[in-house]
Amino acid sequence: MEEELPAAATMSMEVDILPIAADNDETARLADLIEGVAGEFSPFEDLHGFSIDGVYLQTSVLPSGWRDRLVPVTNANTAAPGGDPQFTGWCLDKEDLCVAKLCALREKDRNFVAALVRADLVDTHVILGRLATLDPDHARAASSAHRWLTSLHRRE
Amino acid sequence: MGDRGNVLELVMRETGTSQSELSRLSGVHQPSISQFLSGRVDLSDEQLDRLLSCMGRRLEVVRSVVRPELTRSERRSWLLHRRISSRLTRETLEVLEPVIQGNLSRLHRGVTGEPHERNLHRWQVLVDTRDLPGLKRVSTGLDRDSIEMREVSPMRGLLSEQERSEVLAQVG
Numbered sequence: 001m002e003e004e005l006p007a008a009a010t011m012s013m014e015v016d017i018l019p020i021a022a023d024n025d026e027t028a029r030l031a032d033l034i035e036g037v038a039g040e041f042s043p044f045e046d047l048h049g050f051s052i053d054g055v056y057l058q059t060s061v062l063p064s065g066w067r068d069r070l071v072p073v074t075n076a077n078t079a080a081p082g083g084d085p086q087f088t089g090w091c092l093d094k095e096d097l098c099v100a101k102l103c104a105l106r107e108k109d110r111n112f113v114a115a116l117v118r119a120d121l122v123d124t125h126v127i128l129g130r131l132a133t134l135d136p137d138h139a140r141a142a143s144s145a146h147r148w149l150t151s152l153h154r155r156e
Numbered sequence: 157m158g159d160r161g162n163v164l165e166l167v168m169r170e171t172g173t174s175q176s177e178l179s180r181l182s183g184v185h186q187p188s189i190s191q192f193l194s195g196r197v198d199l200s201d202e203q204l205d206r207l208l209s210c211m212g213r214r215l216e217v218v219r220s221v222v223r224p225e226l227t228r229s230e231r232r233s234w235l236l237h238r239r240i241s242s243r244l245t246r247e248t249l250e251v252l253e254p255v256i257q258g259n260l261s262r263l264h265r266g267v268t269g270e271p272h273e274r275n276l277h278r279w280q281v282l283v284d285t286r287d288l289p290g291l292k293r294v295s296t297g298l299d300r301d302s303i304e305m306r307e308v309s310p311m312r313g314l315l316s317e318q319e320r321s322e323v324l325a326q327v328g
Contacts, residue, residue: 010269012307013262031228032327040233041312041320049262053229105195107271108304115269144162144195151194 008115010108013050014040018057020090028056061103061138062096063130069093095126102131102145103138114152124153160199161192163215164207171211181210224298228327233306235323237295240311244295249286252314256283259310267308276308283310 005011019030031054038044038052045051070090079086092100098116101109116122127149134142168178175193179186184207191197192207205215226234244252260283263276282290294305315323 007268008270010272011267012272013266014307032324035229035232036321036324039324040309041236041315043317045312049266055227055229059227059229106300106304108269110196111270140162148194148196151190151196 005121006115006119008111008118010112010115014053015050016053016055016059018055018059024057030054031056060100061134061141062092063099064133064135066092066096069096094122095130098122098127099130099134099145102127102149103134103141105141105144105148110148113149117149117152124149160201160204161195164189164199164204165193167208167211167213171213173211178207178210182207226298226303230303232324232327233309234296234298234303235326236315236320237306237309237311239319239323240314241292241295243314244288244291246286246288249288249291253283253286255313256310259312263308263310271304272308275305278305279308279310 017031017034019027019034021027021030034052034054036042039054040051042051069092071093073089073091074086076083076086078089094116098113101113113122113127117124128146131142131146131149168174173181175186175189178184178189184203188197189207192199192203201215201217208215260276260280267273267276279294281287282294294302295311297303297305
């Protein structure tokens with residue numbers, strides 16, 4: 001899908017990685033470790049031209065069931081320098097990603113989702129359905145996201 | 157929707173004012189009101205006060221000092237840029253400019269979409285004009301605009317690994 005992304009889909013030179021660990025404390029420890037090795041201004045960034053941001057579960061608002069919809073990515077790009085083994089990266093499902101973006105609803109998030117909707121790469125109705133599954137603590141963000149997406153959908 | 161959009165929506169609901177009615181009262185086009193509410197267009201304090209006045213309300217902005225809510229990543233980036241800002245002078249900027257320009261060139265090739273491309277252009281202007289106060293402002297600012305500017309920062313390669321480690325140790 002990376003090759004299909006429209007130019008208007010916002011992209012910085014940073015990749016968010018959520019370490020999958022047994023508890024939040026361990027996730028935080030690993031996220032800090034990732035940041036130290038490959039974060040902003042690291043030698044890794046100097047070498048590869050992008051940085052890796054270790055994030056926590058609380059960083060994004062995600063819909064119920066997101067873990068069951070993770071998409072495995074295994075290819076030459078996920079391999080160790082010698083080509084073996086090929087590691088597996090688990091990516092957010094595209095509609096779950098849109099839910100997280102819409103709950104933040106910053107300009108870059110709106111542009112990203114709008115570009116994907118216009119390119120017909122995501123299903124608006126699926127996103128709306130998943131917004132309804134958010135924890136009640138995020139009801140206000142879900143309501144704003146729902147209104148914005150409905151308004152976008154009407155204009156498309 | 158931004159905070160101002162939320163305030164507008166709240167008062168419209170409280171006073172039972174529809175978008176078309178508010179448009180007739182204020183002279184602001186209804187599609188603009190819709191965009192303010194949906195968060196597609198930012199609303200200024202002045203515009204919000206004008207719209208609230210039409211519904212019998214005024215906007216009061218209270219000045220207070222607060223600790224901003226930053227994600228850990230945003231705080232890390234702020235600390236790193238603050239360290240860089242402390243060493244930026246007219247003289248050091250002249251020496252460091254080739255590195256910063258190189259970073260800008262790489263970012264121009266890899267960054268897409270708004271507001272990143274716009275913010276990258278703003279960095280380019282700040283560096284080209286050697287606008288030291290402007291560079292320090294976006295490096296140390298805690299407003300959303302400065303936080304987003306730092307997401308496409310050209311300041312990499314200016315801290316030693318030891319300095320970077322010292323800064324990261326402050327985050328925890």
